[in-house]
Amino acid sequence: MKPYLKRAWAEVNLSQLRKNVEVIRSLNSPGTEIMAVVKADAYGHGDEHVVRCLAEQCGIRFFAVSNLDEAIAVRSFAPDADILILGYTPPEYAHEIAMYNIIQGVVSTEYAEALAANTPDPIRCHIKIDTGMGRIGLKHDTPAACAAEIEGITKIEKLSVEGIYTHFAVADSDDPDNISYTDRQEQFILDTYDELVKLGIKLRHLHFMNSAATCYRNNSRSTLSRAGIILYGLHPDISLDIPEGLEPLMELKAVISHVKNVKPGDCISYGRTFTADREMRIATVTIGYADGYSRLLSGKGEILVHGVRCPIVGRVCMDQLMMDVSGVPEAKSGDIVTLIGRDGDDIITADELASVYGTIGYEVVCGISKRVPRIYID
Numbered sequence: 001m002k003p004y005l006k007r008a009w010a011e012v013n014l015s016q017l018r019k020n021v022e023v024i025r026s027l028n029s030p031g032t033e034i035m036a037v038v039k040a041d042a043y044g045h046g047d048e049h050v051v052r053c054l055a056e057q058c059g060i061r062f063f064a065v066s067n068l069d070e071a072i073a074v075r076s077f078a079p080d081a082d083i084l085i086l087g088y089t090p091p092e093y094a095h096e097i098a099m100y101n102i103i104q105g106v107v108s109t110e111y112a113e114a115l116a117a118n119t120p121d122p123i124r125c126h127i128k129i130d131t132g133m134g135r136i137g138l139k140h141d142t143p144a145a146c147a148a149e150i151e152g153i154t155k156i157e158k159l160s161v162e163g164i165y166t167h168f169a170v171a172d173s174d175d176p177d178n179i180s181y182t183d184r185q186e187q188f189i190l191d192t193y194d195e196l197v198k199l200g201i202k203l204r205h206l207h208f209m210n211s212a213a214t215c216y217r218n219n220s221r222s223t224l225s226r227a228g229i230i231l232y233g234l235h236p237d238i239s240l241d242i243p244e245g246l247e248p249l250m251e252l253k254a255v256i257s258h259v260k261n262v263k264p265g266d267c268i269s270y271g272r273t274f275t276a277d278r279e280m281r282i283a284t285v286t287i288g289y290a291d292g293y294s295r296l297l298s299g300k301g302e303i304l305v306h307g308v309r310c311p312i313v314g315r316v317c318m319d320q321l322m323m324d325v326s327g328v329p330e331a332k333s334g335d336i337v338t339l340i341g342r343d344g345d346d347i348i349t350a351d352e353l354a355s356v357y358g359t360i361g362y363e364v365v366c367g368i369s370k371r372v373p374r375i376y377i378d
Contacts, residue, residue: 007254007255009372010340011374012249012250012376013249013250013378014049014050014053017053017054017058017231018058020232020249021060022245024246032218035062035227036063036227036231037226037231038051038074040066040070042232043232043362044365045232045374049374063081063082063083064226068096082103084104084126085097085102087105087136094119095119095120102124103162107138112125112127120158125161125162126161126205127161128166129146129164129166129188131185131189132181132188133167134169143195144195147192147201154201163204164203165224166189172211173237174239182217186217205224207222209224210228211230212237214227215240215243229361234351248341251340252293253338253339255286255336256337257333259281259333260281262276262282263279268313269313269314269317269321271315273298273314273315281329282325283323284321286319288319293316294364296357299315300357304338304342304343304348305323305328351364
């Protein structure tokens with residue numbers, strides 16, 4: 001059987017991944033290491049190949065994931081890595097956390113006690129502090145009170161507390177109010193760490209830099225820089241530039257299955273949302289919303305054909321879509337088209353697609369479905 005059907009596929013450039021790692025390293029202080037965020041199947045890029053490349057070729061030792069299943073997968077690809085679960089793991093799985101030598105994010109004293117009660121083995125953990133994200137983590141009015149609760153958690157038998165961390169809510173914004181908000185988040189966790197030192201508790205890790213902070217407000221006190229979206233060459237926020245050299249890894253491609261001529265008055269796709277107002281050449285492309293190419297791009301998106309942008313006409317279907325190739329007379333059945341990526345002198349990015357229908361580049365790449373094979377280029 002052929003390795004993949006030439007229908008719709010994503011090409012992932014591992015050489016560019018290595019280049020992105022070097023750019024991120026150049027942003028960080030010497031004492032700050034990269035923690036590669038590889039949750040959600042490495043943001044849709046394929047966790048096995050991405051993790052192996054990062055661990056074996058880039059020297060990345062720290063990884064972050066969302067859940068236990070992802071952590072166990074990363075452990076199989078990177079046996080010696082330090083792997084942090086950022087999200088929730090049910091306490092009854094505490095034994096598995098310990099068995100696979102995973103680091104669990106701890107969000108409260110109650111959760112810490114529940115983890116300890118469900119395993120005979122020591123559990124490594126980092127304690128999450130809610131400094132303003134409003135999601136999960138210890139919530140206190142003062143750093144001293146926060147440090148006091150952390151001190152209590154460090155005394156729980158079978159818990160090995162190795163660090164504290166927080167997550168910024170608006171580090172990807174240049175609005176003065178948002179900058180001040182992030183300043184306060186950062187200062188709170190720094191002060192909490194300093195309060196812990198006063199209590200005689202000196203933890204190995206203090207980390208708060210996400211992708212946006214790594215780009216725009218790098219701080220040498222953060223022992224880890226949690227590189228997520230920038231690792232894959234996309235913007236934390238499309239309105240702000242990212243450092244030179246960070247480029248997307250993924251290109252999404254498909255083929256033309258059929259080209260036909262239509263007359264004025266002919267309708268295209270479900271709902272008759274598009275009616276030709278002139279003679280046109282319409283090409284059908286072998287990709288649809290079940291592949292992760294959003295139906296919200298119906299009548300809005302563009303596709304590169306022989307380096308020329310061609311508009312989508314009518315609704316995107318589950319497995320197919322149609323586009324106007326009247327301006328590309330050479331377009332024919334079997335031609336490869338580019339939905340994300342470069343063709344000739346033009347490029348369509350996941351960030352551009354996201355802006356068309358009001359989302360973010362993260363959702364676009366994470367949404368490329370499992371039935372779209374990933375082809376790795378090195």
